[in-house]
């Protein structure tokens with residue numbers, strides 16, 4: 001994967017106020033730094049055609065997931081979903097510019113409250129909320145991704161709930177992706193403890209079989225239920241008349257697939273063109289993947305009025 005140049009916006013929202021981004025710092029005693037007890041989101045704001053400005057894609061769904069993730073770690077968010085939404089729009093406005101932007105809300109365990117004994121825990125620990133943005137365009141090569149099936153199994157939900165986007169879990173993803181890089185690949189596909197497919201390092205996975213049927217691992221398969229995954233399931237039904245089976249996907253199905261693609265806020269809709277150095281079908285992005293990617297791009301850029309409710313415009317300054 002190649003990342004486009006990243007510009008640093010001026011402002012962040014930290015501990016209840018807008019501050020200059022380069023002044024935000026955290027004490028080395030920050031609990032989440034030690035124990036991975038933070039939750040986060042990745043959200044994109046897209047430039048719409050002409051002078052229409054930025055609009056955030058599925059903002060509410062992301063903030064609601066943040067709230068649920070926070071609940072899993074007993075983090076009480078200082079803001080409601082509505083208030084966070086206002087803060088996101090305000091920060092985008094303050095940072096200005098009309099280029100595609102990535103939004104990163106982060107809520108994390110900060111410090112032991114008076115009387116709380118030292119140690120790993122969730123109760124008796126204060127929490128803090130920080131919101132940053134960064135300019136970021138599409139970063140996945142449209143010709144597709146080379147993936148490696150990781151030797152690291154996806155952390156199961158019986159260990160850490162996969163439906164929550166918890167910072168500590170991502171050590172697992174980082175190990176998997178680094179192993180993939182070392183093998184000359186772009187991303188890792190992770191199996192669960194049962195040997196079935198779960199997801200990629202930062203995205204969900206769809207498999208199109210030789211019979212044209214589409215499948216993706218169910219929410220019970222230790223995946224993060226992606227907002228892009230839900231979006232794509234809806235687009236495949238409404239725009240292509242194609243149902244998606246949410247069912248266990250075996251490792252062998254990857255070898256026999258006609259198309260494989262990943263979905264996520266960061267990767268958007270990306271073709272997987274090889275797995276463990278074996279081409280997926282022809283080794284080129286499949287027809288359905290390319291058409292779906294085009295529809296997705298039109299939707300997120302506000303060119304499909306039928307999906308306008310998924311976009312929250314950033315009000316002008």
Ligand SMILES: Cc1ncc(COP(=O)(O)O)c(C=O)c1O
Nearest residue numbers: 202203204224226227228264265
């Ligand atoms: C592990 C993992 N799975 C799936 C996804 C895709 O989720 P979404 O489509 O909500 O971005 C992400 C990205 O957030 C992720 O980190």
